[in-house]
Amino acid sequence: MILASQSPRRIELMREAGFDTRVIPANIDETALPDEGPFDLVERLARAKAAAVAKEHAEEGEPVVAADTIVALGGELLGKPADEADARRMLHALSGKTHQVATGVCIVRDGSAESFVDITDVTFYELSYDEIDAYVATGEPMDKAGAYGIQGQHGRMLVEKIDGDFYNVVGLPIAKVVRALSRT
Numbered sequence: 001m002i003l004a005s006q007s008p009r010r011i012e013l014m015r016e017a018g019f020d021t022r023v024i025p026a027n028i029d030e031t032a033l034p035d036e037g038p039f040d041l042v043e044r045l046a047r048a049k050a051a052a053v054a055k056e057h058a059e060e061g062e063p064v065v066a067a068d069t070i071v072a073l074g075g076e077l078l079g080k081p082a083d084e085a086d087a088r089r090m091l092h093a094l095s096g097k098t099h100q101v102a103t104g105v106c107i108v109r110d111g112s113a114e115s116f117v118d119i120t121d122v123t124f125y126e127l128s129y130d131e132i133d134a135y136v137a138t139g140e141p142m143d144k145a146g147a148y149g150i151q152g153q154h155g156r157m158l159v160e161k162i163d164g165d166f167y168n169v170v171g172l173p174i175a176k177v178v179r180a181l182s183r184t
């Protein structure tokens with residue numbers, strides 16, 4: 001199969017699940033549409049990534065999997081931080097609150113597409129300024145939606161509880177993906 005993603009976590013999850021995975025990242029515009037909600041956004045982007053790669057690269061019968069992950073806090077969408085100041089701003093916003101992590105997944109095979117969105121609630125401990133500065137200094141937040149990685153050695157210390165699939169927070173709800181692949 002083809003994984004249309006540059007995310008090291010997604011690549012590792014697909015390979016650990018036993019798939020012979022060709023990695024061909026999609027290059028699409030990830031800007032949200034005006035008034036687009038988080039769930040519509042991640043599903044649309046996953047569909048666009050899978051379609052773009054399938055059109056150019058997929059062989060007959062070869063499935064293409066794509067995903068997109070975003071953090072939603074109330075009405076605010078948090079993607080990847082632009083810089084360290086942006087990462088600090090996001091982490092302050094998440095401190096002491098529950099947010100949602102939404103991952104859209106799309107599987108395209110032989111021209112037909114199936115997509116879904118998985119949602120996990122994540123609750124952060126209250127974080128002090130010093131804790132946030134120290135976390136940003138580790139470099140972990142920079143390429144991750146919401147400016148944290150739950151799987152990271154430092155990021156895991158921010159999280160009080162989750163409700164939903166852990167792997168969805170990491171960027172790919174692997175059990176659902178494998179079940180969907182076995183159906184397509």
Ligand SMILES: Cc1cn([C@H]2C[C@H](O)[C@@H](COP(=O)(O)OP(=O)(O)OP(=O)(O)O)O2)c(=O)[nH]c1=O
Nearest residue numbers: 005006007068069144145148149150169170171
């Ligand atoms: C919230 C959270 C996000 N993330 C990551 C998963 C995704 O890689 C990233 C969100 O960015 P995405 O735009 O979903 O994906 P990507 O740009 O890394 O890869 P591609 O578009 O090629 O598929 O944030 C974590 O690793 N841990 C976390 O706890």
